[in-house]
Amino acid sequence: MLQDARFALEDYLHFLRVERQLAKNTLVSYQRDLLDYIVHLEGEGYVSIEQVDRSIILLYFQKLKDLGKSTRTISRHISSIRSYHQFLVREKISSHDPTVHLETPKLEQKLPRVLSVAEIDALISSPDSSKPLGMRDVALLELLYGTGMRVSELIGLDMEDLHLSMGFVRIFGKGSKERIVPLGTGAIKACRVYVEEARSSLLKGKQATALFLNMRGTRLTRQGCWKILKGHAMEAGIQQELTPHILRHSFATHLIENGADLRAVQEMLGHSDISTTQIYTHVSRSRLKDVYVKYHPRA
Numbered sequence: 001m002l003q004d005a006r007f008a009l010e011d012y013l014h015f016l017r018v019e020r021q022l023a024k025n026t027l028v029s030y031q032r033d034l035l036d037y038i039v040h041l042e043g044e045g046y047v048s049i050e051q052v053d054r055s056i057i058l059l060y061f062q063k064l065k066d067l068g069k070s071t072r073t074i075s076r077h078i079s080s081i082r083s084y085h086q087f088l089v090r091e092k093i094s095s096h097d098p099t100v101h102l103e104t105p106k107l108e109q110k111l112p113r114v115l116s117v118a119e120i121d122a123l124i125s126s127p128d129s130s131k132p133l134g135m136r137d138v139a140l141l142e143l144l145y146g147t148g149m150r151v152s153e154l155i156g157l158d159m160e161d162l163h164l165s166m167g168f169v170r171i172f173g174k175g176s177k178e179r180i181v182p183l184g185t186g187a188i189k190a191c192r193v194y195v196e197e198a199r200s201s202l203l204k205g206k207q208a209t210a211l212f213l214n215m216r217g218t219r220l221t222r223q224g225c226w227k228i229l230k231g232h233a234m235e236a237g238i239q240q241e242l243t244p245h246i247l248r249h250s251f252a253t254h255l256i257e258n259g260a261d262l263r264a265v266q267e268m269l270g271h272s273d274i275s276t277t278q279i280y281t282h283v284s285r286s287r288l289k290d291v292y293v294k295y296h297p298r299a
Contacts, residue, residue: 004093005038005049012087021175033041033080049088053097057081078104112279113240114251119147120250122236124186130134132198133215137228138188140212142221143169144244146187148269151225157211162195164188173270179261181268252280271273 013031018023022030040060041052041159064074066291088094117121124141127135144154152173161170167183183191195211202213210219233242240246248269255265266277 002038002042002179007042008049008088008091009034009038009084010092011091015087023152023174023176026174029076030080030083033077035083037077037081037084044282049094050096052085052098052104054100054102057098057102075104078102112253113187113246114250114253115238115242115246117254119236119238120247123232123238123242126232126235129193131203133188135194135198136202136212137232139190140225140228141232141247142184142187142190144241144247145251146184147171147181148248149181150248150270151222153270154244155210155212155220155222155225158209159195159211160209162211164192167169171270177270179267179270202280249280256280 003057009031009292012034013027016027016030016073030194037060040063041049041056044056046056047272061074061078064077069077078099082102085094085097106153124138125140129136129138140154142249143149147172148167149169152171153173158174161172164183167188168180169183171179171181173179199211199213201218202215204217206217208219208226212220212225214224216222227245228244229244252265252269255268256262262274262277262281266274267278269277272278
């Protein structure tokens with residue numbers, strides 16, 4: 001067993017959590033990737049991380065490829081393993097870094113899928129707004145599309161984060177970074193109806209700080225949110241599979257299509273690097289080309 005690697009993994013995850021302040025989901029990904037890596041090395045008979053060289057790592061990546069792992073998944077594994085070995089050298093747990101000069105496979109840049117404005121309208125209109133769960137779902141959909149927040153950010157919202165009278169919501173993103181995002185009239189109205197008319201009935205006499213609740217009166221989960229989206233997408237007649245991130249993509253794309261400043265969109269999305277936000281300018285150009293081809297007589 002690679003005892004040195006396993007002990008070091010605990011130290012490394014602690015470093016990521018405390019020093020780098022990475023989000024819980026990111027930490028879970030690092031832990032899963034690195035445990036897979038260590039288990040593979042143990043299966044090959046290695047007893048110390050010092051035995052690992054570049055050729056061993058390349059064989060591991062080939063194994064992942066043979067298992068049908070995507071380029072994106074392999075690239076993530078490379079990133080996790082490289083960062084881990086750099087930590088081992090920095091902490092003098094290992095004398096060498098076998099990932100030096102290791103190339104990351106180039107990723108094909110896929111344009112994010114987005115909904116049309118008509119599809120958004122149909123989606124938000126699908127819940128039965130005369131019932132508490134329907135009121136909750138309208139507010140949930142309005143917030144997801146109206147702010148572009150991630151599903152993890154949505155389910156993490158507490159009542160104190162919603163400021164309807166001032167027209168904004170406080171969001172805690174990756175690494176617990178706080179940002180303030182304005183709310184549109186539709187989101188404000190839907191959230192007010194939910195908070196004033198529906199939330200108390202979902203609580204069933206319990207106490208909860210969470211903004212969005214499930215039928216048991218506890219915080220809505222990620223899986224619960226996905227199930228809500230899937231159900232209303234079917235009711236709205238949306239053919240493509242709908243995820244919370246598609247609403248985030250739609251939020252950003254529609255803003256940029258209507259002339260929003262890229263820096264402002266970056267801030268609302270909580271992107272640390274504007275290059276991440278620039279993908280939405282490519283989406284807009286792609287959609288413009290579709291319109292041109294479809295409607296221009298000499299396209």
